[in-house]
Amino acid sequence: MNLRRIEERFFFTCMIVSLLVVLSSLVIIVSLIVFNGASSLSLEMITQTPTGGYFLGGSGGILNAILGSLFLALPATGLAYLIGMCISLFLQSDFSPSWMSNSIRLFLDVLWGIPSIVYGIFCLMIMIALGFSSSLLAGICALTLLEIPIITRYIDESIKTVPIGLKESSYSLGSTKFETSIKVIQRQALPGILAGVLLGLGRGIGDAASILFTAGFSNNIPTSLFDSTAALPTMIYSLYAQPNPVVREKAYAAAFLLLIIVLIISVVSRLLTRRLTKHVLR
Amino acid sequence: MNIRKIRNDLGVHFIRIICGLLCLLFFLIFFTLIVKSSTILGDHSLIDLLFSPTWNPTKGEFGLGSVIVGTIYVTVIALIIAIPISLLSAVYLSEYAPRKIRKILRPFIDVLAGVPSVVYGLCAFLLLVPLVKDYIAPFFGIQSTGLCIFTASITLAIMVFPIIISLCVESFDAVPLALKEASLSVGATKWETIKKVVFKASAPGIFSAILLGFGRAFGETIAINMVIGGVPRIPETIFHPGQTLASLIASSYGELMSIPLYESALIFVALILFVVVLLFNLFSVLVLRRTKRKWKL
Numbered sequence: 001m002n003l004r005r006i007e008e009r010f011f012f013t014c015m016i017v018s019l020l021v022v023l024s025s026l027v028i029i030v031s032l033i034v035f036n037g038a039s040s041l042s043l044e045m046i047t048q049t050p051t052g053g054y055f056l057g058g059s060g061g062i063l064n065a066i067l068g069s070l071f072l073a074l075p076a077t078g079l080a081y082l083i084g085m086c087i088s089l090f091l092q093s094d095f096s097p098s099w100m101s102n103s104i105r106l107f108l109d110v111l112w113g114i115p116s117i118v119y120g121i122f123c124l125m126i127m128i129a130l131g132f133s134s135s136l137l138a139g140i141c142a143l144t145l146l147e148i149p150i151i152t153r154y155i156d157e158s159i160k161t162v163p164i165g166l167k168e169s170s171y172s173l174g175s176t177k178f179e180t181s182i183k184v185i186q187r188q189a190l191p192g193i194l195a196g197v198l199l200g201l202g203r204g205i206g207d208a209a210s211i212l213f214t215a216g217f218s219n220n221i222p223t224s225l226f227d228s229t230a231a232l233p234t235m236i237y238s239l240y241a242q243p244n245p246v247v248r249e250k251a252y253a254a255a256f257l258l259l260i261i262v263l264i265i266s267v268v269s270r271l272l273t274r275r276l277t278k279h280v281l282r
Numbered sequence: 283m284n285i286r287k288i289r290n291d292l293g294v295h296f297i298r299i300i301c302g303l304l305c306l307l308f309f310l311i312f313f314t315l316i317v318k319s320s321t322i323l324g325d326h327s328l329i330d331l332l333f334s335p336t337w338n339p340t341k342g343e344f345g346l347g348s349v350i351v352g353t354i355y356v357t358v359i360a361l362i363i364a365i366p367i368s369l370l371s372a373v374y375l376s377e378y379a380p381r382k383i384r385k386i387l388r389p390f391i392d393v394l395a396g397v398p399s400v401v402y403g404l405c406a407f408l409l410l411v412p413l414v415k416d417y418i419a420p421f422f423g424i425q426s427t428g429l430c431i432f433t434a435s436i437t438l439a440i441m442v443f444p445i446i447i448s449l450c451v452e453s454f455d456a457v458p459l460a461l462k463e464a465s466l467s468v469g470a471t472k473w474e475t476i477k478k479v480v481f482k483a484s485a486p487g488i489f490s491a492i493l494l495g496f497g498r499a500f501g502e503t504i505a506i507n508m509v510i511g512g513v514p515r516i517p518e519t520i521f522h523p524g525q526t527l528a529s530l531i532a533s534s535y536g537e538l539m540s541i542p543l544y545e546s547a548l549i550f551v552a553l554i555l556f557v558v559v560l561l562f563n564l565f566s567v568l569v570l571r572r573t574k575r576k577w578k579l
Contacts, residue, residue, distance in 0.1 A: 004471050004474065005471070007471075007473060008471045008472065008473040008474075011370070011473050012374075012378070012473070014370050015370040015371065015373055015374035015378065016374065018366070018367040018368075018370040018371045018374075019370070019371040019374050019375070021367055022367060022368065022371050022391075022443045022447065023387075025440045025443070026390075026391075026394050026440070026443070026444070028405075028409070029394075029397070029401070029402065029405045029440070030394075032405050032408060032409060033401060033404070033405065036408070083300055083304070086296065086297045086300035086301065087297075087300060087301050087304055089297050090297050090298065090300075090301040095294070095297065095298075096301075104301065104304070104305065106563065106564075106567060107304065107305060107308045108304075109563050109567075110308070110559060110560050110563045111308065112497075113494075113497040113501070113559040113562070113563055114311075114501070114555070114556055114559050115500070115501025115502070115503060115528045115555050115559070116501070116503065117501070117503045117528050117531050117532060117552070117555075118311070118315075118501075118552045118555050118556055121315075121531065121548070121549060121552045122311050122314060122315070122552075125314055125318060125549070126314070145307070148304070176286055176287065176289075176290035177290055177293075177294055178289060178290040178292075178293030178294055179286070179289075179290065181293070181297075182293070199396065202396045203396070205398075206396070206397070206398025206399070206400070206401070207398065207399075208398070208399070208400045208503075208504040209399075209503035209504050209528070209532060212504075212532060212535060213535050233398055233400045233504070236400045236401075236403075236404055237400055237403075237504055237507075237508070240403070240404050240407055240508060241407070241508075251404065252404075255400065255401050255404050258398055258400070258401060259397065259401055262393075262396050262397060262398065263393060265396075266392070266393045266396055270389070
């Protein structure tokens with residue numbers, strides 16, 4: 001009897017300790033970035049593109065990376081949403097038999113697990129085969145591939161929860177499959193869809209490995225789809241180990257901005273989900 | 283009426299085509315990787331590529347053995363650290379924590395699961411590397427620059443915490459209350475209930491959480507690249523620098539296009555990553571199906 005009590009106490013202590021380990025490491029990470037980043041962030045940093053000699057500590061900011069990140073992640077998320085929506089509608093029983101949707105789900109799971117660098121390599125190979133080099137377009141393609149499995153999984157999960165009666169009543173009123181999908185199912189599943197899309201956006205905007213080769217690096221703001229561009233993650237990756245502290249400050253500022261963006265996306269997703277849930281039939 | 287029918291047909295076909303393209307994409311990636319790496323496979327034998335420990339592209343030696351060993355070291359150490367810690371934290375959050383603490387901590391952990399890996403890498407470089415260099419490695423009597431297998435594993439473990447925790451909490455919460463109550467009512471302590479009922483009932487969930495954590499650890503590129511040191515040699519201790527498969531691609535990307543054989547070797551590395559992820563997913567599908575059949579879920 002006593003032994004059982006001791007075991008209980010022992011594991012309870014272990015739990016507290018491990019939770020403290022997790023929380024302290026995460027708090028340290030956030031505070032480290034905020035502490036280092038906020039001090040190096042200035043108005044100049046976010047409103048100017050880098051000037052010459054930038055990597056030697058020249059003046060200028062990281063506007064090219066901020067805009068580059070947005071130009072890469074927003075179109076990629078839009079595309080991934082469109083494709084993901086189609087796939088998850090197809091995964092439902094009124095479009096495909098269950099063996100087919102199960103195998104597509106398996107493909108998606110595998111695609112989710114594939115390291116993003118593989119997508120980067122793949123897109124680069126395709127682009128080179130088509131005669132382009134690293135460009136905004138290639139970066140968008142790589143990010144889209146990266147986001148499709150994530151967004152699709154979330155949309156699929158939320159579409160699965162749509163009550164069958166709702167679909168049936170839409171069909172019984174004479175609406176077609178497509179109309180039911182777009183007007184009834186999509187609206188009912190909207191909170192889940194939105195959460196998935198924002199999650200995909202967060203992953204896309206923070207991923208460095210897939211755009212490392214595909215988007216390249218540039219000091220200018222991209223003006224066409226075929227320009228190479230910088231992005232916040234690649235900026236951090238190329239600047240973090242520079243010996244010059246003035247240059248490293250820029251990596252900290254970029255990391256701080258990236259963290260803020262990810263936090264904002266996450267908070268917005270929570271708020272929107274709560275607000276939109278009000279209009280969903282239960 | 284007719285317009286609606288046409289629109290429906292168009293829409294449904296569009297959805298079908300997109301889905302077909304996705305399946306095609308899966309095979310396209312696979313075959314492109316195979317075709318592109320056939321150059322190196324024709325030049326060196328597969329055994330030689332996978333097990334020879336010398337990676338020296340300029341001399342035409344493309345042995346990935348040491349890199350594979352490095353990958354296994356980093357992934358396994360990271361998971362050994364991460365799994366018990368995150369499981370115990372998840373148990374606390376799901377079963378013991380008061381509502382208030384839960385309400386604060388769960389969103390916090392979810393948010394952290396979305397923090398980009400570069401940020402983790404940067405933090406590790408700023409804090410963990412000097413720490414390992416000045417305190418931890420000398421404590422074990424080893425000279426280290428701080429850029430080593432150990433640092434990379436710790437970084438990975440911290441990155442994997444939020445993922446495993448939030449998935450495990452989810453699957454613990456899904457265990458029916460009646461099961462727990464039945465166990466408690468026959469006199470089991472809370473921990474015994476967790477050990478014998480909750481863990482068993484949520485085993486598929488725990489399994490897939492760990493698998494997702496493994497996938498993240500195995501394929502992580504940038505954060506590892508920042509702290510591992512990037513030396514493709516079999517590390518003598520965990521405080522020596524090493525290299526992992528994904529990180530090898532990232533650090534060689536500048537030279538990628540220069541030599542065809544070199545490019546092909548790096549694409550072969552990408553192929554290895556793809557195949558390993560594929561095998562693990564197939565394996566997990568089989569295991570999950572098995573457990574489901576066994577428990578008639």
